[in-house]
Amino acid sequence: MSEFLTAVVVGLGSGSIYALVALGFVIIYKSMGVISFAQPAFLLSGAVLVSLLSPSIGFWGALAVGVVGIAVLALGVERVAIRPMVGKAVFVIAIITIGIDIVVRTVAGAFLGVNPRYVGDPWGLGSWTVGGVVIQHRHVAALATAAVVMLALFLFFRFTPIGLAMRAASLDQEAAMAQGVNVGTVFAVSWALAGGLAALAGVFAATGEPISNTLWIVALVALPVIILGGLDSLGGAVLGGFIIGIAQALVSTYHRDLFSGDVAFLPELTNNLGPVTPFIVMFLVLMVRPYGLFGTKEVERV
Amino acid sequence: MSTRTILQSRPELYTGYGREMGLFNTRAKWIGVLALVAVAAALPMLVADDLLRILGTGMVLAIGAIGLNLVTGYAGQISLGHAFFVGVGAYASSAVAGDPEGRTLGFGVTFMPAWILAGGLAAALCGVIVAPLATRLRGLYLAIVTLGLVFIGTYIFNAWSDLTGGPGVGREAARPILLGDDLTRDSSYTSEQKLYWLFLVLLLVFALLARNLVRSQVGRAFAAVRDRDVAAGVMGVNPSRYKLIAFTVSSFYAGVCGSLLYVANRHFGAEQFGLLLSIQFVAMVLIGGAATISGSIMGAMLIAALPRISSELTNYATFISTSPVEHPNVFETEAVMYGALIVAFLLFEPRGLFGLWHRIRTYWKSFPFSY
Numbered sequence: 161m162s163e164f165l166t167a168v169v170v171g172l173g174s175g176s177i178y179a180l181v182a183l184g185f186v187i188i189y190k191s192m193g194v195i196s197f198a199q200p201a202f203l204l205s206g207a208v209l210v211s212l213l214s215p216s217i218g219f220w221g222a223l224a225v226g227v228v229g230i231a232v233l234a235l236g237v238e239r240v241a242i243r244p245m246v247g248k249a250v251f252v253i254a255i256i257t258i259g260i261d262i263v264v265r266t267v268a269g270a271f272l273g274v275n276p277r278y279v280g281d282p283w284g285l286g287s288w289t290v291g292g293v294v295i296q297h298r299h300v301a302a303l304a305t306a307a308v309v310m311l312a313l314f315l316f317f318r319f320t321p322i323g324l325a326m327r328a329a330s331l332d333q334e335a336a337m338a339q340g341v342n343v344g345t346v347f348a349v350s351w352a353l354a355g356g357l358a359a360l361a362g363v364f365a366a367t368g369e370p371i372s373n374t375l376w377i378v379a380l381v382a383l384p385v386i387i388l389g390g391l392d393s394l395g396g397a398v399l400g401g402f403i404i405g406i407a408q409a410l411v412s413t414y415h416r417d418l419f420s421g422d423v424a425f426l427p428e429l430t431n432n433l434g435p436v437t438p439f440i441v442m443f444l445v446l447m448v449r450p451y452g453l454f455g456t457k458e459v460e461r462v
Numbered sequence: 463m464s465t466r467t468i469l470q471s472r473p474e475l476y477t478g479y480g481r482e483m484g485l486f487n488t489r490a491k492w493i494g495v496l497a498l499v500a501v502a503a504a505l506p507m508l509v510a511d512d513l514l515r516i517l518g519t520g521m522v523l524a525i526g527a528i529g530l531n532l533v534t535g536y537a538g539q540i541s542l543g544h545a546f547f548v549g550v551g552a553y554a555s556s557a558v559a560g561d562p563e564g565r566t567l568g569f570g571v572t573f574m575p576a577w578i579l580a581g582g583l584a585a586a587l588c589g590v591i592v593a594p595l596a597t598r599l600r601g602l603y604l605a606i607v608t609l610g611l612v613f614i615g616t617y618i619f620n621a622w623s624d625l626t627g628g629p630g631v632g633r634e635a636a637r638p639i640l641l642g643d644d645l646t647r648d649s650s651y652t653s654e655q656k657l658y659w660l661f662l663v664l665l666l667v668f669a670l671l672a673r674n675l676v677r678s679q680v681g682r683a684f685a686a687v688r689d690r691d692v693a694a695g696v697m698g699v700n701p702s703r704y705k706l707i708a709f710t711v712s713s714f715y716a717g718v719c720g721s722l723l724y725v726a727n728r729h730f731g732a733e734q735f736g737l738l739l740s741i742q743f744v745a746m747v748l749i750g751g752a753a754t755i756s757g758s759i760m761g762a763m764l765i766a767a768l769p770r771i772s773s774e775l776t777n778y779a780t781f782i783s784t785s786p787v788e789h790p791n792v793f794e795t796e797a798v799m800y801g802a803l804i805v806a807f808l809l810f811e812p813r814g815l816f817g818l819w820h821r822i823r824t825y826w827k828s829f830p831f832s833y
Contacts, residue, residue: 195602241805248812251540254602255748256808258741262801270789380613380737383606391602431621439610443595446607450598 162292167413173299175405176306180361181382182397184354190330191350198257200376201264206359207366214280234355276370298367384442396454411437506655514654520766521661527746527758529715535752537708538688543608544743546615547585549735551717555581559636566633585717593709597702619732632731635724751816760815772796
């Protein structure tokens with residue numbers, strides 16, 4: 161039982177990181193109807209920027225500057241490469257974001273260098289043990305941060321004029337424009353928010369260990385999350401993040417028991433299935449519900 | 463001169479649908495293609511072996527790019543999972559041709575057409591298995607699912623070490639033995655020359671097959687599904703059926719590409735079939751020009767030449783290091799160039815290299831008028 165609960169805690173920690181990235185994906189999707197494949201790059205650059213800044217201004221200062229910095233970077237990317245393409249096919253914009261991702265990710269990766277880099281977080285690998293359940297500090301911190309961010313986002317969309325404008329634009333862009341909503345601002349804010357969220361997720365994904373060159377894959381694992389939750393559902397992104405995070409942690413923990421050849425109907429697998437669990441869950445869900453658990457079913461007219 | 467001959471000598475005047483849809487619908491195209499093939503066939507006698515190797519790789523990649531273009535460019539289904547099918551083709555062909563006594567799985571069928579076809583068919587089979595899920599989805603959902611396919615594929619390739627040699631070890635590629643002559647060994651011609659000719663012939667065959675497919679009823683159905691699948695369904699074109707066909711044919715091309723891609727290197731590992739390879743194929747299709755066969759070939763050649771271009775760049779831009787531990791290095795330059803080329807082409811020339819060629823051609827055709 162304690163093994164199970166430990167896995168659930170790990171899952172909640174990584175799930176909140178997936179939820180943060182997934183929220184960024186959903187915010188961009190709701191505003192422009194595009195999935196931004198540039199999120200992995202922003203995630204990696206966030207972690208790298210914080211690791212560069214934290215020795216001089218401390219972790220919290222670096223976190224704030226890093227998140228704002230990446231938000232500004234995302235704003236610039238949107239302005240230069242995405243804004244001219246508004247109105248073009250969705251697929252084309254998505255592929256442009258792949259191109260941006262490669263460029264930004266390579267440049268950010270170049271700063272990693274040979275020596276291990278740390279984001280300089282105060283948690284490290286420290287943990288509490290409560291009745292046999294290991295609770296790592298960094299997972300609690302990620303969960304708490306995600307909760308605060310989600311509350312802030314909820315208040316932002318609910319009570320600020322720009323949040324209202326974003327909700328209006330996601331419902332009907334033309335009608336929103338006719339009511340005086342500046343759709344350009346909506347695009348810019350959504351990219352900045354998504355960039356900031358990715359950077360924040362990147363920092364929490366990198367806590368405790370040196371930043372790896374493959375850290376960005378965390379953002380791609382968030383793609384099954386948004387498929388699971390539905391591309392246009394903020395609540396779905398959060399719930400999907402936790403489902404995927406916990407499923408992944410459980411499979412990683414129990415892999416050896418399940419796939420050692422002892423259970424008759426399961427094959428023997430030596431490599432841990434944890435890293436690909438999100439994608440397998442995604443396939444299973446899509447077989448039943450092609451628009452995710454909470455996504456809006458498209459109504460097609462000829 | 464009768465009216466009929468005058469009419470027929472006018473460019474872009476087709477006197478029937480059959481003429482317009484013809485494989486070589488103008489005489490200039492017919493002559494141009496013949497000349498290009500002749501030059502390509504003579505090239506191994508004129509060009510150094512290291513360049514031939516790049517061109518050969520480009521031609522193999524072009525087969526895969528044509529496959530992706532069939533499903534993405536013509537049928538409009540975004541696939542980021544092409545690397546998976548390339549991997550299936552590579553492993554199936556090397557297993558069929560492999561040494562039965564060897565360290566990894568092998569069946570010892572050294573007859574070349576057999577293992578090339580085996581690679582293609584194995585990948586096509588995977589395409590058929592994946593397609594029912596893919597045909598239910600549309601647009602970006604499909605892109606993400608096919609991306610998931612790459613991750614699951616990499617996991618399977620790493621885990622199935624009897625077939626793939628396991629992570630970091632890899633396995634031998636199939637040996638191209640034609641009429642008792644091993645093409646990877648130098649004889650009266652060098653290995654690069656022989657492989658180049660082999661790849662050229664195969665590319666011509668597969669490009670011609672694809673060109674014929676897209677100008678047939680199936681190709682028109684692909685275009686209908688791409689432009690609006692609901693409308694296509696209303697007109698009596700079954701979208702699921704044609705998406706299935708597009709996926710299957712595309713996977714077959716990917717498998718053939720995979721079976722040949724590592725023949726020159728003789729060795730490959732599971733890490734090759736990651737997301738980067740998929741993105742490279744997408745880059746080939748988009749840089750070359752979506753929904754054009756000749757564009758796919760141009761795009762593949764450019765992508766195959768990029769490593770060489772970025773290493774040549776170090777001679778001019780001395781701040782770029784050739785050592786992988788220093789920054790910026792050639793590998794990073796290469797990666798940045800992929801990204802920058804994709805973005806630049808989509809922003810400035812969405813029809814790709816084919817569009818550039820089209821502009822140049824139109825300029826000279828109507829010279830000295832601007833249109």
